Amino acid sequence: MLERELSGAGFEKSSNLINSLPPDLFAELRFQAIGVEASIDEVRNVISAVTCLFSTAAKHRLSSDALLNFVVSKYKLPKQILQVIHHVWNEEGKSLLENEGSRDLLPALQFVDFQWKIGMAVSSDNCRSLNHPYVTVSLKVADSSGQVTNKVFEMSIAEFQNFHKQFKEMSAALETV
Template sequence: MLERELSGAGFETSSDLIKSLPADLFAELCQQIVAHLRCQSGGVDQTHFCQRFQATGVEASTDDIRSVISAVTRLFSTAAKHKLSSDALVNFVLSKYKLPKQILQAIRHVWNEEGKRLLDAEISRDVLSASQLVDFQWKIGMAVSSDSCRSLNHPYITVSLKVADSSGQVISKVFEMSISEFQNFHRQFKEMSAALESV
């Protein structure tokens, strides 16, 4: 059953990259992923890790990093769901993916240190199935010239969101709204806040 759940985790495609990583960098990535799964961080910054990988001489694209983050997130969330010990987790990974000893030690160390807390948490049933808002910023602007817009000198609001998806990858979204759209948006947030306070 565990093998079936992890078959789509992406380890098959990511294992070569994982094998080339320094153990300390892989352990840092694992710790970030577990912290995200425990809702202690907003997500795993794939751009940061892409730069870290490249600084150690490992050539990896952002898509490669995304695959590794997804695979390791799926591994840990599935291990939490099945309440695996660190030995059972490492033995499964070793039998299926033949990762180097240092990488297996990093998995064992992180799972021994952080996995217990994840196992104890209620979220281990179905770890982080929804996205999480990491950052919300807005600014007001004024369009003063445009080739396509007829009505200028009207204020607008630019909203920038950073959202961590279920695998922990942080994605940025930017959109613009008119003042009336922003006021409606604000009103809806106030209603949500009031509803959450009454729960």
């Protein structure tokens, strides 16, 4: 479960850039101060990956040794970077575990736009089940820095109806808050 959550957050992809960082830079994440060539997206990905690592560790109530053992078993990071991860979690992880503040680490996304359209495939070289309607959903979300990401996915009519029902339930629950 831990591996799946970190994989979804792009930790493995970001670990390549983390791997190239001096430990003191990683500890402070001041990329431009020493001239590290990294795009804003790469820096954002590293920060998101590290945030997810610590949030996931808090969620699963990992000790600093358990977190370090997991990272060592899955990612090839230099010893100095591993020491920084261990030290930071050893020092700061306690407060997250005590206050259950791991949720505060995850940046909230804001819906910018929601669109859907219904369609039907009528010919295909690869698909055998044609003439079945589907719904294409396009979600635009903005992260805490304002970067907008578009997510597009398709669902069957039954899946879309269930999706709609869940949104209505969430809306009703939010109105009671």
